[in-house]
Structure formats: C-alpha cells, structure tokens
Amino acid sequence: MEVLILRADPCTTGLTSLQQFDPRPLAMRNIVGYSDQFRSIWLNSSAQNTTVRQLYGPANIYGILNDHDHLE
Numbered sequence: 001m002e003v004l005i006l007r008a009d010p011c012t013t014g015l016t017s018l019q020q021f022d023p024r025p026l027a028m029r030n031i032v033g034y035s036d037q038f039r040s041i042w043l044n045s046s047a048q049n050t051t052v053r054q055l056y057g058p059a060n061i062y063g064i065l066n067d068h069d070h071l072e
Helices: 034-043 051-055 061-066
Strands: none
Touching: 034 051
C-alpha cells in the first residue's frame, strides 16, 4: 500500500486556509437555513455510525425533562 501526500498549492487553488474550503457548488453556498437543515437531516437519520454525528454534542437530558409543554 502506498500513501500519497497531497498538497494544495495556494497559487493555483486560491486557498490560504482550510476555513475557505467549501466543496459545495456555488449555487448551494450561503443558503439561508442550510446548516439547520443539514443538522436536522443527519440527527434524524437512521444511519448509526456516521462520522458527521461527531460534529454535534449529545442532547441535554435535564433540559428535555424540565421543558414546558404547550399542550397543557
């Protein structure tokens, strides 16, 4: 097995840091509510061992128990 080290040349890519990297097409960037929709889709999916779930912390169990109910 051979390991390749890939380096992005800032002169050709225009990237000076990874914070600028966005693999989405230009039409899909800066959409209002995209991050909320992305989070909702992954947290509600039935897939178990996805690495994207590590981006979000666990739910606050005490907050859920003490939350009010709008129907009461």
